[in-house]
Amino acid sequence: MIDNKITIKDDEMVNVQRGAIGHRATWTGLTYTKAREAGMEEAAEKIIRQAITETGQIQGKEIKAKCPNPDSISSFADTFLTPTLRKTFEVEFKEQTDDRLDIEFHHCPLLKAWQDLGFDDATCAKLCDMAMDGDRNIAKAMGYGFHLGDTIAEGCPTCKITFFKEEKED
Template structure:
């Protein structure tokens, strides 16, 4: 069999999600403007992140090894090709070297600017995920010319 590489079911599902995000983004941008399209996609991404993050709350406030094993290196992690950059008693930092969302958008002909905008929408998921899980985090999103995709650093929630 030749042609496109065989994708895992998870990677195929994420690439389908990329196609849906792009279609919704373009439709909303045409009918309501880009700012409203970004707002709606961020809101939807946030809602999804809150759901997923609740399942990670068991690792708060400082079980970074458990978080690494369960989330970053879990069953579907190969889809994102995570590279562990640091794990200590105070944090876990992972660089994702692949992203089916980003890669899908690029294959669909999106410009770098459009990919960055769509990633900004999608990373609302990450903010909500870590909020619901009870951690603080830093996210460095992909930018043109940068290898891989996003870098995430998760730390214990600071007391307010």
């Protein structure tokens, strides 16, 4: 059972950002489910993943250009996770160093949009994994490794995300 709780409710900027993110998620979710209904699920997933991957690469390059020290994951975290974005996803920092960032998201506006559309838990989990291709490719553009652990869409209390420096080969 998915429990996508929300505790920050009365912040106008957060509500605007959640609305925009939810609108984007609605487009993606309906595109995928309409394609699935038409028997084109695999093709739709492939195309959606390609588009989200490219979006993540673009966003990652933009973040890298703005980041005061792209070699520092801590600097990346401060550039990528703005105060409004932190509140939007109700982000909790578990570890933030130059080599690693462990964060937990306590709310997901994308998932809320999919739930509001009445999508079943399996569809929500599939869409979540597709959406995470954006974050995977932000990490790649930054030259970092990425790990997605638990997700709210899979029924866990939080989404656990790690950005880390990968071992370089000599």
